[in-house]
Each structure stands twice: as C-alpha cells, then as structure tokens.
Amino acid sequence: MTQTPHRSTRPGTAQDIVACIGNTPLVELARFYSPAGGPRIYAKLEYLNPGGSVKDRIGKSMIDAAEAAGSLVPGGMIIEPTAGNTGIGLALVAAVRGYRCLFVVPARFSQEKQMLMRALGAEIVHTPTKAGIEGAIDKAHELAAEVPDAVVMQQFSNPANVAAHYRTTGPEIWQQMAGQVDAVVIGAGTGGTFTGVVRYLKERNPGVHAVVVQPYGASLGRGYSGSHKIEGIGIDSLETTKLLDEDLMDRLIVVNDEEAHAAVQQLARTEGMLVGSSSGAVAHAASLVADEVTSSGRRAGSDADSVRIVTLFADGGERYLSKGLYDSFNAWTV
Amino acid sequence: MTRNAESNKRHRFETLAIHAGQESDPVTGAVIPPIYQTSTYAQATVGTPLGGQGGYEYSRTGNPTRDALERCLARLEGARFGLAFASGMAATDAVMRLLRPGDNVIVGNDVYGGTYRLFDKVGVPFGLSFDYVDAADAGAIEAVLGPRTRMIWLETPTNPSLRLVDIAQVAELARAHDVLVVVDNTFATPFGQQPLRLGADLVVHSTTKYLGGHSDVIGGAVLTNASPVHEELAFLQNAAGAVPGPLDCWLTLRGVKTLAVRMRAHESNALTLARLLEHHPAVEAIAYPGLPSHPQHTLARRQMTCFGGMISFTTQDGADAARRIVEATRLFTLAESLGGVESLIELPAQMTHASTHGSTLEVPANLIRLSVGIEHADDLWEDLTEALAQAVPPTVTSTD
Numbered sequence: 020m021t022q023t024p025h026r027s028t029r030p031g032t033a034q035d036i037v038a039c040i041g042n043t044p045l046v047e048l049a050r051f052y053s054p055a056g057g058p059r060i061y062a063k064l065e066y067l068n069p070g071g072s073v074k075d076r077i078g079k080s081m082i083d084a085a086e087a088a089g090s091l092v093p094g095g096m097i098i099e100p101t102a103g104n105t106g107i108g109l110a111l112v113a114a115v116r117g118y119r120c121l122f123v124v125p126a127r128f129s130q131e132k133q134m135l136m137r138a139l140g141a142e143i144v145h146t147p148t149k150a151g152i153e154g155a156i157d158k159a160h161e162l163a164a165e166v167p168d169a170v171v172m173q174q175f176s177n178p179a180n181v182a183a184h185y186r187t188t189g190p191e192i193w194q195q196m197a198g199q200v201d202a203v204v205i206g207a208g209t210g211g212t213f214t215g216v217v218r219y220l221k222e223r224n225p226g227v228h229a230v231v232v233q234p235y236g237a238s239l240g241r242g243y244s245g246s247h248k249i250e251g252i253g254i255d256s257l258e259t260t261k262l263l264d265e266d267l268m269d270r271l272i273v274v275n276d277e278e279a280h281a282a283v284q285q286l287a288r289t290e291g292m293l294v295g296s297s298s299g300a301v302a303h304a305a306s307l308v309a310d311e312v313t314s315s316g317r318r319a320g321s322d323a324d325s326v327r328i329v330t331l332f333a334d335g336g337e338r339y340l341s342k343g344l345y346d347s348f349n350a351w352t353v
Numbered sequence: 354m355t356r357n358a359e360s361n362k363r364h365r366f367e368t369l370a371i372h373a374g375q376e377s378d379p380v381t382g383a384v385i386p387p388i389y390q391t392s393t394y395a396q397a398t399v400g401t402p403l404g405g406q407g408g409y410e411y412s413r414t415g416n417p418t419r420d421a422l423e424r425c426l427a428r429l430e431g432a433r434f435g436l437a438f439a440s441g442m443a444a445t446d447a448v449m450r451l452l453r454p455g456d457n458v459i460v461g462n463d464v465y466g467g468t469y470r471l472f473d474k475v476g477v478p479f480g481l482s483f484d485y486v487d488a489a490d491a492g493a494i495e496a497v498l499g500p501r502t503r504m505i506w507l508e509t510p511t512n513p514s515l516r517l518v519d520i521a522q523v524a525e526l527a528r529a530h531d532v533l534v535v536v537d538n539t540f541a542t543p544f545g546q547q548p549l550r551l552g553a554d555l556v557v558h559s560t561t562k563y564l565g566g567h568s569d570v571i572g573g574a575v576l577t578n579a580s581p582v583h584e585e586l587a588f589l590q591n592a593a594g595a596v597p598g599p600l601d602c603w604l605t606l607r608g609v610k611t612l613a614v615r616m617r618a619h620e621s622n623a624l625t626l627a628r629l630l631e632h633h634p635a636v637e638a639i640a641y642p643g644l645p646s647h648p649q650h651t652l653a654r655r656q657m658t659c660f661g662g663m664i665s666f667t668t669q670d671g672a673d674a675a676r677r678i679v680e681a682t683r684l685f686t687l688a689e690s691l692g693g694v695e696s697l698i699e700l701p702a703q704m705t706h707a708s709t710h711g712s713t714l715e716v717p718a719n720l721i722r723l724s725v726g727i728e729h730a731d732d733l734w735e736d737l738t739e740a741l742a743q744a745v746p747p748t749v750t751s752t753d
Contacts, residue, residue, distance in 0.1 A: 271521050278363075
C-alpha cells in the first residue's frame, strides 16, 4: 500500500475503486430456470465488480501479496500472461497504486478487453493464437528477465489467486445464502475461483456438491478436439491446472458452445443479465444439475424444492460485442 | 421457425426427445417429420438444390428425415453434431476408419462381441492394434497407453458383465495425450448417462436398442462436439454410404419420443427383479448397477441418472442349468439384442458373445443376460421363478 496516502475516508464513500472490489450481489435465476417447484439457482454477479469481472479480486490479491513479499516495489512493473480480464483487474489496481503494467495476450482474445487494459494504462504484447496461453506464459517470463523491477504475477500458479476467493468470494456466498448451499457450479480457467470458493464452502459444510464446468474442446494437445468459442474458462494444459484442487471436485460437466451461446441470450432476455460466454456455460450446467436433482428427487419420492445451487457469472457480455455474442450462433466468432 | 422451435429456450430431456430437430413441416404443417422416401432431389440450376443453400442433392449425402434424427440424438447427448448410420456396427466401423495403420486402440475388456469381431477380424488385418484391458482400472489403461495410441474405446455399463468405467477419470487420463475417448452408450442411453458431459469425445449408439425401443428397426449413431472429427465422420458417412433409410430414421425418431418414460419403466422393473434375484437360491452372483451390492454402486450413482434395464447373473449349477433356464422362460423371449419394450433372455457365451470364445474376452458359460422390458414386473417375476425352478427344482418358493 506504499502509494496510497493515509487519510480518513468520508463515511458513505469509498477510499478508492480498489475498495469497491467484491461484495457482489447474489441473484436468483427464477426466470432462466423456473420449474414448478424444484431446486433454485443463484448467480454471483461478478461482472458487477469495478473492472467488470471476477478477476478484479485476484488483481488486488496478487498485488497485495507481491507488495507484502517485497517483490513489487514502488514504480515497479507488473508483467502477466492474460486473456484480458486478469489484465484489467491488475491494471485497475496498478493505476490506483502507481505501477506499470505489461500484458502478454494471445491474439484471439477479445478486442474490448485489450482496449480496456490500454485505457487503464497498460501496454500489450501479442503472442500467436496458436501458441495458446502457454505461449503467452513463456513470453511473459522472457520479458520479465529483461525488465528491471518486473514481477510476473503468474495467475496460473499464484496462491494469492486461490486466497482471494477463499477469503472473499467463498465467505460472501456462504453469508448471502445464510449457509444454505447444496451445490456450487463454477467454471475453471486457472481453477483459482473453484478451489478458493469450494475449499471455503466445504470447510463450512463438507456435503456441498462441487461441479467444475469446462467447455468442450478444452485441453491442448488433442488434435482431434478442435477449439471452443467460450472465452475465459477451459483448462488447456497441465501447466495451467496447478491451482485446481481435484480433491475438491465432485464432478465435471462439459458444455458445448451452442449451449453456452443460447444461455447467454436467454439470460439477457429473461433475467436482464448481460454476461459473457463462460457465464452462459455455467448457467447451462447449473440447469442440468437442477434437472437431475428434480428427477432423482421424484424417483426417491423426496422433495427437491429446498435444494439451492449457486453459480458464478465471471464477466459481462459487453466486452464481447465485437465478436457477435448477441448475434446468431454462426455469426459468433472466436 | 415454428412455434415449438422457440429460439434459445433451454428444454429438458423429455421435451428435447419429442421436439429437438422436429419442427412442424414448413410446407404442410405436419406435426411429425415426414418420411422423405426419396433418393434424389430436384436442382434449380446445375449444382443448386431447389431447396436453396443447405438443400438436399442425394439421400446418401443427406435426407430430411435422417437430419431430424441426427439433430435430435445430438441434443439428447449434449452434442453439437450427430450422424446416423445403418446399424450400430456401421457407426462403430465409421469411427474405426478414423484410424490409420499402425494406430493403437485401448479397449475395455468386456466389449460387445460384434465390436470385438470388427476390431479383431477387420481392424487387425487393416493394421490396427488393440489392447484389451480392464477399463474399470485407470491404471491398466495408463499401463498400455503408448505413443501409437489414438483411441480409447469404452462401454459402461459393460456388456454383458455390467461393470462400470469411470468416464471422467479416463477422459482426464486421455487429456494429456492426443487420444480420443469413445463411449458406446447403448446400454445406458443419454437418459441414463451422458458421456460427453463427462469429457468423452465421441458417443456411439446402436439405436436398435433402447433408442428405437421396439425391436423393429436396425440403426446406429455417432454424436460429438469435436468439429474436425465430425467432419471426417460425415465424409465417411457419405463416402462409404452406410446410411439408414428414411423409414428406419422415422421409426427410430418415433421410439426416441418415449425414451424417458420407457427408461424409467425399464429401471423400475429391473430393480424389482434384481432385488428378488439377489436372494434366489439358484443365483450365484448378480450384477445390476442400481443394486447397493454392485461393487461400483457409488460410481453408478455419480455417473448415471438411470440404471437401465440390463441385468446379468450367473447360476449356481453351471452352464447346463443356465441353458435350462433361458430355454424355459415363456414371457422372456430367448433372443439376442436388447432394449425393447419386451423382455429378452440369453446366454452370452453361446449367443451374443460367441465370437469371443477362446479369447481373453470370453464370458462365463453360466452367465445369463436379461433385457428387462416394461411388462408388469409381477408377470416377469412369475416367469423367471418358474424357469429358475428348472435349475433347482426342489427349493424354490414363489414370492407371492
């Protein structure tokens, strides 16, 4: 916190935008998923963070940790391989605290995210789409070796990523649901959100059913599988799975691009929620979990109405307008 | 777009089974997709179908009734792409043709006899190699996974032993390698298990069984989200031509509409019979994933949403007793195949799995397989107990 002058904050106002990260609303999806009775689905609206995504939380947490460790010095530079949202989260905190940012972005990721990173004062270096996030990771380390006072945050392996969700997102969900959480359905990119949230929730209630959502086509090296249009989730190599604690994972649900796309449009029309494709994917997966609860409840003659399923909408749809997220499926581009 | 095709609204399984891919006919308003019994289609100008872009040219390449079936089955499995074939074996053959000489396939070791015959008698001479392992043990798969391995072929529940394979675990293992995971989902159906949701790449079906459901049509299908694989398979479907006819597609579609209600009834009957058989003196051991005594019941509960209608059991008194039983039932028809509304009984070692004789896949001679239909459970049990009495005449008592 070296850059922030100490002065008292006026009651009812925030000290700075960084203080506004987190404490996002948790809203029931009663129109998107509205069976006559049956489980209820709630979404944590992470796109309402100041930088527009869940990644604001880890931007703050990773910078806090680097400051505390002394690796990030006043005027230092933050280098990070990022699909965009982490860059925005980091750049937003860096803008307030006076750090420079250099982001390595695989070319395919959305233009809007890159514009926003630049608007927040960051510099961007592109790596080829084909090289994937691994190419970006390698390039980031290469650049860091050349720049004095540079720190690579390494969101794919930084414990502060998991810690942000263990300390904030998980407890917020628990409090907002008053402890009534039966299942959580979370997409995994770095696995940080999943591991942090689920570790906290399972400590409170080991019975919480934890579902990881992946887009079909994730997992690099499989020449057959093809790529996916869903952006921001999808674990593509072992190098990027270090934070995903598989012991916490009760099951995986794979969602395809068409299902995620349909859910995004349905969420906009029925719930007034403008969310990105990864949110569409988790919403679809949460619906599948809810369907199963209903049918197995009926089979067992038990009541499924009390079941509460929580999911998390990582970012908003506005940053994918140029990719045609709200057009027809075929017009939506990677 | 017709009213029942409201865009982007997510529907549940039962609804998809009836409506997916089956919008009312735009010309006549027919609620049921017509049987487009035609081989060819008029062209407006050379190379331009009368139906415009995306229209049809020749029924081996594409047919509207087949399209409806393919789209419906894809949606039910959580797939973007679906292809229908003339039989389950034609579907399996198309998937095998994705491979090249020298490629290796890891196969679960109690695979359907017809699949084994195709791999062994057609695949091997073509230059493929197959490793048959206990796929329930991920370590066994990992042990044989080599640089030439291109595919892992699974059945779960297996046929006829009804053992389970942890699809998610195998898919994760395959993730790091360039290996396709194929699941033959014929036994479970998408109502009971959706392998693509668990990380598999391809689902293969014999639609002859539960999907068709009435033992009156032969068919197969391959469903996937992997667009490059789909394109290759679509090429093979057209180039090799093992396509189902329009009437067969229509019959299968009609069967699929009631899949959910049938599967619930199959499961309910199977569970009733399995519980009774479990304590019958003529029965040595029984396998049904829905029984808590099944060694993988926990996995079954995690992976399956319906335990299906297949039961297998071994008899106390060996192969002769087993043979007497399968020949003694009256309601249970002695026949190969499975998945119809009527109950079937068979002796795999001498019938469906005879082709595995002498191989490592050979099944016990005293194993009986039941395909439990949706007749009244009490009638089925009466029939079975009478037949079981042939095996152990003096001790059997009727339960009612």
